[in-house]
Amino acid sequence: MQGVLITGGDTAMPGTALLVAVAPVGKGRLVDASSVLPALAAVPPGALTGTATATVVELADPFDPQTVLTRIRSAAAAPGPLSIYLAGQLHLDRKQRLPHLALARSSPSTLRYTGLPWHWLATELTARRPGTTTVFVDLVADQDAWRWAADEGLGLGPAVRMYGRVAPPAPRRRRGADDTGPVYLRACAAIWRSGARPDPDALHARAVAECGSEGALLLDGGRTPAGPGAGAAPAAGAVGAEAVPDPHPAILAAARAGRHSEAAAAAAAWEQQELRSHGPGSAQAVHWLEVRADLARLAGEPALSCDLWMTVAENRLSRAQAEDDPDVEGAVDRAHHQWEQIRDPAAALALAPRLVALRRRVPGRQRGALAVLQRRLETLHTDRPA
Structure with a gap:
């Protein structure tokens, strides 16, 4: 695990960017998540947050869920805009069938204790002021988690805009850094390094066009995935969609729909x-x-x-x-x-x-x-x- 702190200038309320790359070591690794960090770190800090100045924190291949939770909690406590860039693997634990981000020591049998539960991330971000939090994800999911994401959606609560893609695992014979790397976040980094500063909607659209989306589930601004290779239209009734003041109907609708x-x-x-x-x-x-x-x-x-x-x-x-x-x-x-x-x-x-x-x-x-x-x-x- 490696943590790096970069400051983009002196301001009373800078933006904060948290760059997280997580994947198991050994044969359980489906993606070389940390390979995207140098590309993101080369982007001007303010571009990552859309602010004049920014603080950037990197977390590479952590192995302790509590350590990751502490970093997320600290970033979430920052008063200014928060952007999280997350590359890694999504799996379901065997007992409760809940989504987790696999960390360095995660395995199918230990995921509940060695992975980061997805709802931990949602919990830490939900208290933030709506409109101040943006999450970009570039995830590879195993078959179970990929089907789950397609069926139930991958929201982070009503206050969070979430963009990105969830891809199924590549066939084993094709696996390698070139095939399984975080191509969506690499495309985002390349767009920023070109000098462009698009808003999150435009950035997402350009990144998808450049990295390709065939077979992937796309997330557009906090909504549930749109479907394999489809446009990123919002999913009706999704708990993770636009803010709902009385949340109970949306939550109950998700439960009754099996999500x-x-x-x-x-x-x-x-x-x-x-x-x-x-x-x-x-x-x-x-x-x-x-x-x-x-x-x-x-x-x-x-x-x-x-x-x-x-x-x-x-x-x-x-x-x-x-x-x-x-x-x-x-x-x-x-x-x-x-x-x-x-x-x-x-x-x-x-x-x-x-x-x-x-x-x-x-x-x-x-x-x-x-x-x-x-x-x-x-x-x-x-x-x-x-």
Whole structure:
């Protein structure tokens, strides 16, 4: 991993550009992501941000997700315009089927712990003032992630304009730096080095024309991908599209359309915004926990839904809401119901202690609920392999 800081001048509020190139080492590498950094670093800093002066930070082949998150968080805290240029690989983790950027130590079996979850990026950027954040991506996705991106979209929340392309992996016999490099971002760099300073829409159009788009998914200004090789028309109803003041209808529409990861990422981003604005345990933040819990139910993830509903109940109790408060009882009842749907004994056993503790505090209005829980728990212990 390498970090480089370049300043483009002295100003009270310069723009900030974050150049991130991430890919696994070894046979899991589908793209030579870091090969684009010299081309981008040769561009005048102000061109990268559209400002008179700029600060540029590079991050090449990092291996720790928390390190990347810290850099993103620091860049997102800057008051001026922020531009992020991201080259790398997109994969789905095996358990939750959520998109991650693969880092240097990532592998298919460790992606959940060694990759950067896409919703982390969305969460950090959602609190920024709309119109101040632009993200350019040049990603190669494995087959699963590429199909996911085509079906569900790749948004970063309502405040972010996102441009770029997501390409499927090249056939193994054709892989090499010339075939799999970040050709879209290289085209952007070449346009800037020619002296041109187009706005982001024009830059995207020129870069696509110069690098070719056949077989790729195109992103145009924050919308979901337009489809393989198609023009970058906006996708109707996308959570990641233009800002929607009342976000719930768009999020629910995405979930009902089967774009569960997109809906979950958007809800998590709104939750983080409320956490920053109103603090942990606030009614606003707890509301978005409830939204995420119900989205997990719709996505067929009862363990996650149970965990989130328990967190809702714990937050309400910590705010001194009564144990017979309908909202508290409802959260515990929903957690219990989702726990009953978990088919993985290990996952059910892992969540059981918290649920038992909550049921003892909040017995609810259905008589015998604690006894029902304990009976299933005994069955799980009895059936557990030695």
